Amino acid sequence: MIRSQTARRKHEPREAEPARQLTVRNVPARVATALKRKAAMANESLNQVLVEALWKDSGVDLERVHDDLDFLVGSWEEDPSFDDALKAQDRVDASLWK
Numbered sequence: 700m701i702r703s704q705t706a707r708r709k710h711e712p713r714e715a716e717p718a719r720q721l722t723v724r725n726v727p728a729r730v731a732t733a734l735k736r737k738a739a740m741a742n743e744s745l746n747q748v749l750v751e752a753l754w755k756d757s758g759v760d761l762e763r764v765h766d767d768l769d770f771l772v773g774s775w776e777e778d779p780s781f782d783d784a785l786k787a788q789d790r791v792d793a794s795l796w797k
Contacts, residue, residue, distance in 0.1 A: 723749075 738748040 734748055734752075735745055738745045741748065
């Protein structure tokens with residue numbers, strides 16, 4: 700499963716520098732099987748499961764990426780023209796419902 704950057708989960712890190720590719724050798728068959736099973740159960744790629752495991756175990760504090768709307772919290776401003784526009788949408792044209 701390939702994730703776009705906007706589809707990242709909230710806890711996934713994004714480094715300021717480019718990612719690196721690693722090769723892991725001599726992985727015991729039981730470990731490989733367990734990791735593949737974990738990936739399948741989570742509907743994720745094996746690569747994603749491994750990156751998450753490495754990230755969590757590394758102890759490195761990476762910049763967190765949030766693809767949510769938290770930056771909008773507390774930024775509401777009253778706008779009477781917007782309120783009027785919403786009220787206009789609530790009006791029912793009786794002729795359309797005959």
